[in-house]
Amino acid sequence: MKIYLPLDSAAVALGADEIADAIQKHAHAKGQSVTLVRNGSRGMVWLEPMVEVESPAGRMAFGPMTLADVPALFGDLSAHPKALGLTEELPWLKAQTRLTFARVGVIDPLSLDDYKAQGGLTGLTRALGMDKAAIVAEVTASGLRGRGGAGFPTGIKWKTVSEAVADRKYIVCNADEGDSATFADRMLMEGDPFTLIEGMAIAGLACGATKGFVYIRSEYPVAIRVMEEAVVIARAAGLLGASVLGTGTAFDMEVRVGAGAYVCGEETSLLNSLEGKRGVVRAKPPLPALQGFMGKPTVVNNVISLASIPVIFEKGAAFYKGFGLGRSRGTIPLQIAGNVKHGGLYEIAFGLTLGDIVDKIAGGTASGRPVKAVQVGGPLGAYFPRSLFDTPFGYEEFAGKDGLIGHAGLTVFDDSADMLAQARFAMEFCAIESCGKCTPCRIGAVRGVETVDRIAKGDASAIPLLTDLCATMKAGSLCALGGFTPYPVLSALSHFPDDFTRMKDAAE
Amino acid sequence: MLDSNSTIAKVENILVHHHGMEGALLPILHAIQAEFGHVPQVVLPVVAKAMNISRAEVHGVMSFYHDFREEPAGRHVVKLCRAEACQAVGADRVADHAKKVLGLDWHETAKNGSVTLEPIFCLGLCACGPAALVDGKLIGRVDEAKFDTLVEGLK
Ligand SMILES: Cc1cc2nc3c(=O)[nH]c(=O)nc-3n(C[C@H](O)[C@H](O)[C@H](O)COP(=O)(O)O)c2cc1C
Numbered sequence: 001m002k003i004y005l006p007l008d009s010a011a012v013a014l015g016a017d018e019i020a021d022a023i024q025k026h027a028h029a030k031g032q033s034v035t036l037v038r039n040g041s042r043g044m045v046w047l048e049p050m051v052e053v054e055s056p057a058g059r060m061a062f063g064p065m066t067l068a069d070v071p072a073l074f075g076d077l078s079a080h081p082k083a084l085g086l087t088e089e090l091p092w093l094k095a096q097t098r099l100t101f102a103r104v105g106v107i108d109p110l111s112l113d114d115y116k117a118q119g120g121l122t123g124l125t126r127a128l129g130m131d132k133a134a135i136v137a138e139v140t141a142s143g144l145r146g147r148g149g150a151g152f153p154t155g156i157k158w159k160t161v162s163e164a165v166a167d168r169k170y171i172v173c174n175a176d177e178g179d180s181a182t183f184a185d186r187m188l189m190e191g192d193p194f195t196l197i198e199g200m201a202i203a204g205l206a207c208g209a210t211k212g213f214v215y216i217r218s219e220y221p222v223a224i225r226v227m228e229e230a231v232v233i234a235r236a237a238g239l240l241g242a243s244v245l246g247t248g249t250a251f252d253m254e255v256r257v258g259a260g261a262y263v264c265g266e267e268t269s270l271l272n273s274l275e276g277k278r279g280v281v282r283a284k285p286p287l288p289a290l291q292g293f294m295g296k297p298t299v300v301n302n303v304i305s306l307a308s309i310p311v312i313f314e315k316g317a318a319f320y321k322g323f324g325l326g327r328s329r330g331t332i333p334l335q336i337a338g339n340v341k342h343g344g345l346y347e348i349a350f351g352l353t354l355g356d357i358v359d360k361i362a363g364g365t366a367s368g369r370p371v372k373a374v375q376v377g378g379p380l381g382a383y384f385p386r387s388l389f390d391t392p393f394g395y396e397e398f399a400g401k402d403g404l405i406g407h408a409g410l411t412v413f414d415d416s417a418d419m420l421a422q423a424r425f426a427m428e429f430c431a432i433e434s435c436g437k438c439t440p441c442r443i444g445a446v447r448g449v450e451t452v453d454r455i456a457k458g459d460a461s462a463i464p465l466l467t468d469l470c471a472t473m474k475a476g477s478l479c480a481l482g483g484f485t486p487y488p489v490l491s492a493l494s495h496f497p498d499d500f501t502r503m504k505d506a507a508e
Numbered sequence: 509m510l511d512s513n514s515t516i517a518k519v520e521n522i523l524v525h526h527h528g529m530e531g532a533l534l535p536i537l538h539a540i541q542a543e544f545g546h547v548p549q550v551v552l553p554v555v556a557k558a559m560n561i562s563r564a565e566v567h568g569v570m571s572f573y574h575d576f577r578e579e580p581a582g583r584h585v586v587k588l589c590r591a592e593a594c595q596a597v598g599a600d601r602v603a604d605h606a607k608k609v610l611g612l613d614w615h616e617t618a619k620n621g622s623v624t625l626e627p628i629f630c631l632g633l634c635a636c637g638p639a640a641l642v643d644g645k646l647i648g649r650v651d652e653a654k655f656d657t658l659v660e661g662l663k
Pocket residue numbers: 145146147148149150151152154174175176177178179262263264265266267268300301302303305306479480481
């Protein structure tokens with residue numbers, strides 16, 4: 001009997017390890033031999049821990065599992081109280097277009113054989129037969145833009161590094177994923193680490209870089225463990241090392257762990273941190289592409305950007321570009337979080353409206369109360385009211401509504417949310433996490449908290465002060481931490497003005 | 509009590525292990541903290557010398573990052589997520605409850621050294637919040653009752 005049960009952090013946080021123990025114990029007691037594969041999560045977090053049992057018809061899903069549901073896995077499965085049917089037929093999964101996440105949840109994350117059997121290494125093998133310029137051209141043609149937040153075209157970044165002349169170049173994967181509501185990087189690294197390794201190896205070939213780093217935040221213990229094991233396996237199999245897949249081209253990589261600083265997700269701060277320094281932001285220029293890690297030309301890309309590379313080479317740039325909307329090409333792993341009925345990871349072509357994502361896919365709130373606001377793009381993203389639910393999910397489309405898609409995390413709030421408190425939190429978070437290098441961010445955020453507190457006490461004259469302060473932070477901050485904190489603050493203020501006058505009314 | 513000779517010997521061993529690594533300071537500080545539970549200040553000059561930087565620079569790096577602590581934490585460390593997606597499902601309420609039950613504010617350690625309470629900003633469990641990390645164990649959907657069970661044996 002073959003059973004799959006995720007090692008994914010969310011599944012573990014909901015009891016997967018205890019379920020795994022119970023399955024083993026029960027199998028042992030029954031004298032039944034069980035192969036238990038700890039896979040990635042299929043992304044339906046409300047069904048975790050979700051067990052899958054292999055059957056002639058396909059994998060059958062059961063969830064959310066409790067310890068009491070374990071014994072019935074060894075009886076008549078069709079009568080199991082948590083039976084969900086065939087995994088592949090679950091509507092939430094079936095409606096997705098899984099390109100980057102095609103293997104996540106399907107394979108044993110640390111089995112290179114599973115990986116290859118599901119199309120792994122096809123992209124790298126193809127890239128190994130191409131010259132540097134052709135690899136870069138393929139990435140450019142795919143229309144892939146950075147998934148870390150800024151949306152910069154990946155091919156153009158690679159071209160700069162590829163054409164730079166230097167004795168050493170680096171590929172740095174940004175796995176700092178500090179935004180609330182985001183967990184795509186984590187799920188990818190936990191569920192299919194070889195995809196990231198393959199993507200980085202292709203980046204190395206394209207740019208003439210022989211060394212890579214994955215900088216993972218320390219809050220991700222499972223992802224760190226799986227990535228580290230995967231690198232060791234990849235090296236032993238000759239996928240990494242002095243001669244990638246026996247071709248004579250070198251590429252190797254290391255996993256590095258952050259130390260609890262949100263700003264280290266900003267690429268120049270991350271590079272300082274990797275060099276063993278304080279994670280302060282560097283002024284740009286010089287661009288990291290020209291002077292990055294240790295002053296050498298460096299690609300800094302998000303996990304999802306790099307993990308989307310293998311499928312682009314496997315299926316071709318045109319195939320990838322065929323999905324999407326406007327200048328947002330390909331697919332995007334939406335991360336649906338907060339107060340939702342159905343939360344998790346949903347990979348789909350760009351272009352769904354915010355309303356469809358929140359009402360149809362997420363199924364509204366978990367509390368059953370009306371949706372009040374959705375914060376899109378993490379702590380630096382704007383709060384969207386229901387009146388903007390017709391906004392299609394795309395870089396330009398969200399920018400056009402004074403928002404951003406960021407790393408594609410969505411936090412849903414019900415009508416009990418207090419938007420003044422959310423605005424205050426945005427300022428407080430910026431104050432806590434500011435690297436301290438520039439004044440608008442460091443001091444502005446502290447003043448911001450004070451100003452919101454004045455408004456909360458009924459001082460309406462502080463509202464224009466807050467708007468002014470936001471303008472200063474936007475224009476004068478060195479990076480998007482101070483520069484984008486105004487997004488959540490001003491969107492809360494402009495879309496939910498009642499929450500900023502309530503106290504005043506009460507005082508009058 | 510840590511005996512400073514054996515502390516320094518252990519740190520020297522860690523330094524040897526990281527010899528030749530590019531940008532080794534964070535991995536070294538992580539290794540030291542994994543060994544001692546904090547970064548004892550007596551080791552800073554040793555690290556500084558090996559890295560060929562000043563003691564002030566090592567201290568500057570260490571103090572920049574939320575993870576590194578100069579003093580030992582309590583025997584148990586409870587971290588609660590304070591970020592937005594967890595707020596949307598009641599994290600603030602759970603945090604208030606936690607502070608009351610433990611009699612601690614953020615970053616404080618109980619007088620008897622049992623528990624330290626820390627805020628954390630996102631554990632990537634945003635679809636099953638409020639999230640917590642208790643002695644390194646990930647926990648989702650933490651409400652007041654679950655919190656009480658979690659910390660029952662810790663106080
Ligand atoms: C405060 C701040 C935090 C950031 N955090 C992340 C992060 O956690 N992960 C990430 O990939 N990019 C993050 N970014 C964006 C990076 O600076 C950079 O644009 C990105 O890593 C480039 O990769 P991409 O082109 O593949 O998106 C952050 C930016 C700022 C200003």
